[in-house]
Amino acid sequence: NTQLKDIIYHIFGRDITAGVMPVHKETEILTVDGYIGKPFLARGNRNYEIYFINGRYSKSRLLTKSIEDAYKSYVMKHQYPFVVLQMKIDPARMDVNVHPSKMEIRFHQEETVYKLLTAVIRGALAQTDIIPQVPPKEDKTQTSDRKKNERAQIPRGPEPFEKKRLEAVAAAVR
Secondary structure, eight states, X not given: XXXXXXXXXXXXXXXXXXXXXXXXXXXXXXXXXXXXXXXXXXXXXXXXXEEEETTEEOBOHHHHHHHHHHTTTTSXXXXXXXXXXXXXXXXXXXXXXXXXXXXXXXXXXXXXHHHHHHHHHHHHHHHSOOSOOOOOOOOHHHHHHHHHHHHHHSOOOOOHHHHHHHHHHHHHHO
């Protein structure tokens, strides 16, 4: 199965998969596809910032900064988002010869890539209902009036322990 959400489910579990949102954007320079986590999935380290560039697992300070800046107003300081992104960029627009492992990448148009990725993530965060809906509280006077009406409609006789007391009182009076 090559479905990214299924892969996230099998690696990270149901709770994290339930808190991710899809992201897809195609531009002339960059194509972004994948999932970003809702802010409550933020963690204390960057281990869950995962991105692939042209099918290869990569690291880039620029992309890390872009992702974290997009989440800046959504998470606390020293908290880092959950992100699994697949990006495609023209190989002529990047340099993979930064590190011998070829894992670190630099871009020729860094500012443009930074702005595009930040805008894509912020747009996805802004469109999604991040805060759960909570129904408004009822007015206490309306609630107490309703309860009084409910009590008034229920015919009540004496409680079982009261029956014996009332019989004892009636017998003493006779």
